[in-house]
Structures are given as structure tokens and as C-alpha cells.
Amino acid sequence: MTRQRRKFDTSLKLEVVRMIKEQGLSVQHVSESMSIGPSAVRRWVKQYEDEQAGQPGIGKPLTPEQQRIRQLEQENRQLRGDVEILKKAFGLLCPRTEMSYRLIDELQKKALNVAQCCRVLGVSRSGFYEARRRAAQPAVCKASVHVRAAFAASHQSYGSRRIVAALANDGLQIGRHKVRRLMRQAELKPVWKRKFIHTTDSKHALPVAANVLGRRFNPVAPNVAYASDITYIRTGAGWLYLAVVLDLFSRRVVGWAMAPSMPASLVCEALNMAIGHRQPAPGLVVHSDRGSQYASAEYQTLLAKHGYICSMSRKGNCWDNAVAERFFLNLKMERVWQRQYANHAEARIDIAAYIVGFYNCERLNSVLGNLPPTVFERNMAAKESIVVSEIT
Known part of the structure; x- marks a missing residue:
């Protein structure tokens, strides 16, 4: 079976490059979160850097001056590497x-x-x-050191259960009661703060869709059902609104967008991002609340264009969209409420780093068997390929 080559538009490539160049995210994290090969991401970054430096693009020959500059840069890197080796060798040869x-x-x-x-x-x-x-002096308790490290790596958000799971994933088996005792001795407590404030504006005359999802939050495959919602972020420059799209199969954030206001284009931008790198087939169920943004003609037209099914929560029932609400609670407890953002740009960078660098790739999710969303998807894809190979 011939594998179809994926095509990416210029805006998506530019957004991926900006996440790496401006927000400081690594190529590995971005490629895993966006489901794009790391070689392609590196190629986009290299092409962007060449264009910014005024160098010729792909397929154009270098000038003699540019060839000489590259040769000098290569020689300089080699000399620095030689000096570093000598420094390390001198330290090893000297008496300890x-x-x-x-x-x-x-x-x-x-x-x-x-x-x-x-x-x-x-x-x-x-x-x-x-x-x-x-x-x-008495030896330091190694288990306490590991518990402190796991708690710090979770941004002070893991309780004893997730600490046990995180240590088990690293090959260290420690009982929950011991972890609880060590956390109590070290005064390690997860950060819990105030609850959400309701922000949905459902008092509008726009048509609403039925609750097609019906709280079936565990689909059997990816790209079957998405959940979407909007929340607000406090900054020194005013409110910043965040719209996200999650794949309910793996609880992975597949699209997001931020803006200082809540127009319909905000939720459309988040959904377009999810469509750009997941490319779900027609028939996808996209669930949301009854907000005016989701009931707008712009959003409904986008769904109809791709053949997606709109699903909305029942009136005044937050449990119908519990997965998206829970993500916002985790985001605020584990990151937003621990920060004081000076402006919108600072908040954008930090929230994107949380989604790409921590939530999608590292944060343990109890619904997924204490696995991060990206790891869960890889494991399920590997199992599916094994089953298919056995059948064929």
C-alpha cells in the first residue's frame, strides 16, 4: 500500500518555526506534539534561517564568499571542539x-x-x-531525592499517586504510603487554588446543536471525537482568551489559539490548527458548549465545509464538556495561577510551552493509565500495527 505524502501549507510551517524560534521550544517537543517528522521541522527552520540571513534558497548555488564563510565557520567549530576535549582531558589527568x-x-x-x-x-x-x-554524616535518603525531583518536574502539581506512577515509569518502585510520608516530611503539597468563573455566553438567539457526544468521552480511535472550549487568562495588560481543541481518544491538545477578545474567529483558528496537523476525516464529532462563538455562522460553516458533526452541551450543564473543563483546571492550577504575566506575549509563550513541552509529552494522565497523551497514542498505534501484521 502506497503511503500518501502529507502536504503542509505555508502558514502552518511558519507557525511551527515561530514556536521554535520565538517561544524556545525544542524540535523534538514540537514534532511530537504536532505529529510532524523532526527532519521536516528542522528543514523548515533551516530554510527560515537562510531566508532571514539573505542566503540563497534550496537549489541555488552559494557564492565564493559564502562558501569561504562556511568553511571558516566549520574550522572554528572544529577548533572549539578540540579545545574542549583538551580541557576535559586535563581535568581527568590531574589528581582528584x-x-x-x-x-x-x-x-x-x-x-x-x-x-x-x-x-x-x-x-x-x-x-x-x-x-x-x-x-x-548520615547518608541522604535516595528515595526522598527522587520524590523531590518528580514533584519539581511536575511543576508542583503531582500528588502521591502520580508521583508513584512517575517513579515507576523511570524504573524506581516505591510504595504510595512511603511517598506520602516523604512528601509530608518535605512539605511537598500540590498547588490548589480558586475554582473557575463561568464565562460562556449562551444567551443568544443563534441556533444550537444537539448533544451528539452524550458524554461518551472515550472513543475507540483517534480523530473520532474532539472537545473544544474557551477560558480566560489574567495578565498585566488585560484578559487573554484561550480556545483549545482536544482529541478525546488521548486527551491530547491538537489545536489552540489565543487573543485579547473572544470573536468567533478565535475558535475557528483553534479548530483550523487541529485540522492542519491531524487531518481528521469527515464524520468527526466536535463538541463544545452553547457559546455564541460556537453557534456563529463562521464556525458552523467551517464544520460543514469539512463534513464534521457539531455537538453542544445541554443548557447549564458543564459536565457535558467535562474533559475540556478539566484541562483548563489543570492548566490554571499547574501553570497560570503560579505565574503573574506582565503582558499577552509572555502569557502566550508560557501557555504554549505548557501545552507542547509538558501536557502533551510529559504530564501523566490517569485516564490513559498514567501515560502522557503522545506516549499513549504511540503505544496504541504500535499495538494496532502488530494486530494488522498478524492478521495479514
Whole structure:
């Protein structure tokens, strides 16, 4: 079966490059979150850098001056690498301070003068006695160090259950009661703050769709059902509104958009981003609340253009869109409420980093068996390919 080559428009390529160049995200995180090959992402970044530097594009020969500059840059990188190797080799060949302290300790047992031994070996007496004092102290609990590291890596959001799962994924088995005790001793508490404020404007005369999804939040395959919603972010320059689209199969954020207001174009931009890199087939169910943005003609036209089915929550029932609401709660508890954004640009960069660098690729989701969304999708795709190969 011939694999169809994916095509990406220029706006999507530019958005991917900006996430790397302006927001400081890594190529690996962006490629995993957007489901785009890392080689393609690197090629787009290289082409963007060449265009910004005024260099010739792909297929155009370099001038002699540009060839000479590239040769000098390559020689310079090689020289820096050679110097770095020599620095590391010198440090390894020199006598280690710890070995000198151990030798002085042995010589002192033979009634030799400590001051003289330190002077001959080129170490200080205070350093020798400090090393002896540290050696006499009780050993640090390794489990406590791992628990602290896992808690810090989760942006102070994991409780004992997720800490246990995170350590198990790293090959370290620790019981939950021990983790709870270590967290209590270290005063590690997840950040919990105020609840959401209702922002949906459903008092409009626009037509609303039926609740097609019906709280079936666990589809059997990706790109079968999406959930979408809008929330607000407080900044020093005023409110910033965030619209997201999640694939209910893996709870993965597949599209998002931010703006200082809430027009219908905001939710359309988020959905277009999801369509751009997931390319779901017609028949996809896209669920949302009854907000005026989702009931607008612009949004409904976008759904009809791609053959998607609109689904809306029942009036005043937030549980019909619980997955999107839960994502916003996690976002605010784990990132937004721990920050004070000075302006919209700072908030955009930090929220995009949370989605791409933490939520999609690293954050453990209990619904997915304590796996991140991207890892869950890869595992399910691998299982499906194995089943298909066995059948054929």
C-alpha cells in the first residue's frame, strides 16, 4: 500500500518555526506534539534561517564568499571542539581532590602531620576536615531525592499517586504510603487554588446543536471525537482568551489559539490548527458548549465545509464538556495561577510551552493509565500495527 505524502501549507510551517524560534521550544517537543517528522521541522527552520540571513534558497548555488564563510565557520567549530576535549582531558589527568583527602586520612593514621600532607598534596586543611565531616554524616535518603525531583518536574502539581506512577515509569518502585510520608516530611503539597468563573455566553438567539457526544468521552480511535472550549487568562495588560481543541481518544491538545477578545474567529483558528496537523476525516464529532462563538455562522460553516458533526452541551450543564473543563483546571492550577504575566506575549509563550513541552509529552494522565497523551497514542498505534501484521 502506497503511503500518501502529507502536504503542509505555508502558514502552518511558519507557525511551527515561530514556536521554535520565538517561544524556545525544542524540535523534538514540537514534532511530537504536532505529529510532524523532526527532519521536516528542522528543514523548515533551516530554510527560515537562510531566508532571514539573505542566503540563497534550496537549489541555488552559494557564492565564493559564502562558501569561504562556511568553511571558516566549520574550522572554528572544529577548533572549539578540540579545545574542549583538551580541557576535559586535563581535568581527568590531574589528581582528584577526593583521592588526596583519602590519602591524607590514611597517612594521618601513620602519625604523619596533617598540615604537611595537605601542603605537599596541594589541598587545604579546612577542605580536608570539611570532607571528613561530610563523610561522618548520615547518608541522604535516595528515595526522598527522587520524590523531590518528580514533584519539581511536575511543576508542583503531582500528588502521591502520580508521583508513584512517575517513579515507576523511570524504573524506581516505591510504595504510595512511603511517598506520602516523604512528601509530608518535605512539605511537598500540590498547588490548589480558586475554582473557575463561568464565562460562556449562551444567551443568544443563534441556533444550537444537539448533544451528539452524550458524554461518551472515550472513543475507540483517534480523530473520532474532539472537545473544544474557551477560558480566560489574567495578565498585566488585560484578559487573554484561550480556545483549545482536544482529541478525546488521548486527551491530547491538537489545536489552540489565543487573543485579547473572544470573536468567533478565535475558535475557528483553534479548530483550523487541529485540522492542519491531524487531518481528521469527515464524520468527526466536535463538541463544545452553547457559546455564541460556537453557534456563529463562521464556525458552523467551517464544520460543514469539512463534513464534521457539531455537538453542544445541554443548557447549564458543564459536565457535558467535562474533559475540556478539566484541562483548563489543570492548566490554571499547574501553570497560570503560579505565574503573574506582565503582558499577552509572555502569557502566550508560557501557555504554549505548557501545552507542547509538558501536557502533551510529559504530564501523566490517569485516564490513559498514567501515560502522557503522545506516549499513549504511540503505544496504541504500535499495538494496532502488530494486530494488522498478524492478521495479514
